[in-house]
Amino acid sequence: MKIVALVGESGTGKSHKAMNLASSKGIRYIIDDGLLIHDAKRIAGKSAKRETTRLSAVRRAIFQFDDHCKEVKEAIERVKPDQLLIIGTSNKMVQNIARNLQIGEIDEYVYIDAISTKEEIKLARETRLKHGKHVIPLPTVEIKRDFSGYFLDSVKTIIRRREHEQETEIGEKTIVRPTFSYMGRFTISNRVIIQIVEHTCHLHEAIATVQRVRLHKHEEQIKLDLELSMHYGTFIAKSAEEIQISVKEALEHMTRLHVISVNIHVKSLNFLN
Incomplete structure (x- = not known):
């Protein structure tokens, strides 16, 4: 199994770019924030964005909870992907994910500034810091039942398949505001x-x-x-x-x-x- 890592600091738009990157490389399985995703469907795991504290979100994202880690490991063994994209904020983070899931070494690193413009990264940072918005590369229906936070919007994007340049696909992402945030905890009375x-x-x-x-x-x-x-x-x-x-x-x-x-x-x- 070839493992590709998409690396970029928090709030730089990694999850937003992940679907297009995976499509361009022919990768159909993604690990992002505690989830194993296949063709816009959750195969296993729980989103770190459902956690109520930043510490528990980090632990969830790198699979430090035994039952969570076991669930995703078993799913990977079951589906046997030939390629896997891991999204993380640093080389160390994606290496920790690979080690905890026992899937081997990272074969290729892709950095967010190589696939996003400075303007796109700047806009992503502002969106995160000012509005607390996060992107999950899944349709809302896939995460709605157990997400902890507020749903802000869903975004549909056109993805061009690598093997057939004229063939396109509609991908859906969900914009959320987790209960933990740079802006503090959000509550409604x-x-x-x-x-x-x-x-x-x-x-x-x-x-x-x-x-x-x-x-x-x-x-x-x-x-x-x-x-x-x-x-x-x-x-x-x-x-x-x-x-x-x-x-x-x-x-x-x-x-x-x-x-x-x-x-x-x-x-x-x-x-x-």
Whole structure:
């Protein structure tokens, strides 16, 4: 197995460039921040960006947690890639990753300033330092269930395949803001979340009153139980489904939190016009 390392300081745009570099070299497996990725799908591992402290994120990224390391090692042995791209902030980091995963020595080093312009690196640094944004080279659906932080956006890029220069592919990356950041820890108060829920509910003509909003929050994932009073004559099942969808969409759009469930409890009917 040939191992290629993409090396660059934190915040210089490595993950953003990784998909194009891998495509140009015919590499289909990538290790980035604790994840083993194959063709934009997570094969094994956990993202270091889901960690709540910088120290645990570094340990996750270099596979110092035994169960995590074992999972990725077994996956590599199972899929047997002929080439592998490892992304890291220094030669020492990628060497530590290779050693911990017991996959051999690094065969080739590619440095970020060789594949990015000074302007691109400068922009990447500013984006990281000013806005705390990170890029994960996976579609949002691949990381949404267990990511600890806020989803900011998804980016689609056109990748030109090396073996067929006219053949292109659409790749998707996710821009996130982890719970750890150069800008400190980001939190959204429960009261703000409840106010968004109440406002969204009151936009529906079927609802008479929002009696209670119960919020269950774990890291940056939330479950909601809504106790509502609806107007008499309302098609309850259909209205409840519409409310579920609109509450989830409003919260995820305004807060970038991951809403796991919205449970509707119709406690009473309002007979007054």
